Amino acid sequence: MNGPYDTVVVGGGQAGLAAAFHLRRAGLDFAVLDAQEQPGGAWGHMWDSLHLFSPAAYSSLPGRPMPVQPGQPYPEAAHAVRYLAEYEQRYDLPVRRPVTVGAVHRDGDLLRVESDSGSWFARTVISATGTWWRPFWPAVPGREIFTGRQLHTTGYRSPKDFADQRAVVVGGGNSGAQIAADLALAASAHGIEPTWATRRPPRFLPDDIDGRALFDAATARRRALEAGREDTGGVAALGDVVAVPPVRDARDRGLLEPRPMFTRLEPNGPVWSDGSRTAADAVIWATGFRPALAHLAPLSLRGTRGHIATEGTRALDEPRLHLLGYGDWTGPASATLIGVGRPARDAVREITALLG
Structure with a gap:
């Protein structure tokens, strides 16, 4: 029997590692299950020329700044992969891979995480599977007959x-x-x-706008909405x-x-x-992605637009579940390296309070 753990994190990309950092600091017993054979999450699957939107100083997970990549004001995807691999090692994070999670079930006082390596039991679960694994293909007429x-x-x-x-x-x-x-x-x-x-x-966007400014815009929108002020539009208002x-x-x-x-x-x-x-x-x-949430289907939590209703990162109808890194609906800019740290910290704070 694997567990029971205080927390099982599903996904070992940037969101999963940010959660693991804060779980380690909180002294909780946890495991991170990652379907990939190597560290780096989705960054290891990007196209050759891809660069981050932000300089290294503004592309960091909590606790350790991303090193500058010589000669590259905006680091390459491969540099992000190396950084994430080193991050795992630096904090000795318990990432198990490759472990593919198929489903999360309620099992009495615990949540049961079913995977190709058996069942994992936890008092709480953080889902951090992102969106890269669920590409969106639009229903364009004739797509099925195009011969190219x-x-x-x-x-x-x-x-x-x-x-x-x-x-x-x-x-x-x-x-x-x-x-x-x-x-x-x-x-x-x-x-x-x-x-x-x-x-x-x-x-x-204006040429001087990068990921740092986008994170600030997303944060300002969240604060405005929480204070009952007019919606600033966030990142979408910029371009x-x-x-x-x-x-x-x-x-x-x-x-x-x-x-x-x-x-x-x-x-x-x-x-x-x-x-x-x-x-x-x-x-x-290049038509975008949807949240990769099929493993949560047994919990019957799906709402409008495929999203699960949340308050912050916590699922409203299952307080033992937190969702991290899927976009603004689970934290401002939470799908970015710089943005995921704060909602990860808040999620772990709530989990710690729940576990008592």
């Missing part, structure tokens, strides 16, 4: 994979802009013909796309010119609202 390659953000790695191809990128957020920029900047070298399609004109250096470069060179979203796909490519057609070899869907 289709992949989501999760499957994109490098422009080299699209050499001598006509590639359409769909999505006006950060991922869409970064992948479109990646292809555009490499187009002449690799014979790529890129097209960028967005549902609305992308809104680029959709952070102008990291490659995006800025492609934009300033006139290489990022999006087209309005096409109306449907045909076997050979998109059809636009004016009836024109674009031949395509591949469509890259």
Whole structure:
């Protein structure tokens, strides 16, 4: 029998590690179950050119600043992976991997976490599985008959994979802009013909805005709502796309010119609202993600938009469960390195009070 523990954390990415740091400081008995074979969470699955939105100083988990990456004002994803691996070791966090959790059940006074390595019993559970593992594919007419390659953000790695191809990128957020920029900047070298399609004109944030400012905006929104003041709009009020250096470069060179979203796909490519057609070899869907919460289905907690009703990180209908790192609904900027520390601390504080 595994446990019973005070807490089992499901997910060993940045949110799970932030929770583990505070659980360690609180002196609780806990285990972290991570489905990945290596440390780093989703960062180990990003595309080759990805950079963080913030300098290293503003991309840190609680307790240990991220070291600066020489020559990179915005660290690469691989640098974040190394940082998370070193973070685990520094604090001797009890991460068990690979352990895939399939379900969480109520079991009397305990919660039973079912996994491919057996059952784990805990007095409380922190779910920190993020969103990367549940990509959203939009219901675009004709998607099933398109004969070219289709992949989501999760499957994109490098422009080299699209050499001598006509590639359409769909999505006006950060991922869409970064992948479109990646292809555009490499187009002449690799014979790529890129097209960028967005549902609305992308809104680029001012060039001096990075992750630190986004965290401040999310925090200010939370404080305004808690105080009953007018909603500031948070990050969404600033724009959709952070102008990291490659995006800025492609934009300033006139290489990022999006087209309005096409109306449907045909076997050979998109059809636009004016009836024109674009031949395509591949469509890259940078269309976002949904919370990966299937393991919590036995608890019957799902509400509107797939979210579980929470107060802070605590599930309203199951006070032994906390959700961490899924976005603003589980803490301002909680899906970011810099933003997850505070809600992790608050979650552990509530857990400690509950356990007495």
